[in-house]
Amino acid sequence: MKLSVNGTPRDVDPSRSPTLLAALRDQLELTGAKLGCDHGECGACTVRLNGDLVYACLTLTAACDGAAVQTVEGLADGGTLHPLQQAFITHDAAQCGYCTPGQLLAAAALLDQRPHPTDDEIRTAMSGNLCRCGTYPKIVTAIRSVADASGASATRADAPPSATGDAP
Numbered sequence: 001m002k003l004s005v006n007g008t009p010r011d012v013d014p015s016r017s018p019t020l021l022a023a024l025r026d027q028l029e030l031t032g033a034k035l036g037c038d039h040g041e042c043g044a045c046t047v048r049l050n051g052d053l054v055y056a057c058l059t060l061t062a063a064c065d066g067a068a069v070q071t072v073e074g075l076a077d078g079g080t081l082h083p084l085q086q087a088f089i090t091h092d093a094a095q096c097g098y099c100t101p102g103q104l105l106a107a108a109a110l111l112d113q114r115p116h117p118t119d120d121e122i123r124t125a126m127s128g129n130l131c132r133c134g135t136y137p138k139i140v141t142a143i144r145s146v147a148d149a150s151g152a153s154a155t156r157a158d159a160p161p162s163a164t165g166d167a168p
């Protein structure tokens with residue numbers, strides 16, 4: 001069956017790799033997405049499937065025929081890091097790095113949908129991605145920096161719910 005992976009047509013055999021995570025790692029040698037819990041709890045395997053975040057460990061390869069998949073390997077633009085990748089480096093948001101690919105894709109999906117999230121919205125959006133090294137504050141700071149750099153000022157975390165929308 002066929003997938004579009006990071007914009008490139010790829011063939012995978014679902015009989016060899018029942019899960020999308022296995023297909024990406026074992027057949028396509030895209031090892032950015034990681035196997036953590038294997039139970040849909042940690043987010044280490046996060047990829048985007050037709051734009052939506054999914055846990056690749058729980059996603060059946062056979063259900064993905066014709067789908068567009070984005071992995072962390074597809075975030076950079078050639079030799080130029082995605083702004084989130086650079087921000088994670090700048091703000092030291094990765095320690096062991098095992099969770100980082102999933103964190104980056106979750107953050108990218110958030111900023112695609114909501115370019116100027118509050119800190120609370122960042123924490124909520126990232127809640128499906130666990131970090132055993134506990135770099136959560138730095139992850140929020142990194143995402144915050146990209147959101148702030150993209151233009152409009154964002155309303156910060158502690159604002160009342162009625163004031164948490166995008167700045168005009």
Ligand code: FES
Binds near residue numbers: 035046
């Ligand atoms: S390995 Fe998929 S959610 Fe943990």
Ligand code: FES
Binds near residue numbers: 093096130131133135
């Ligand atoms: S940086 Fe180590 S698990 Fe997140």
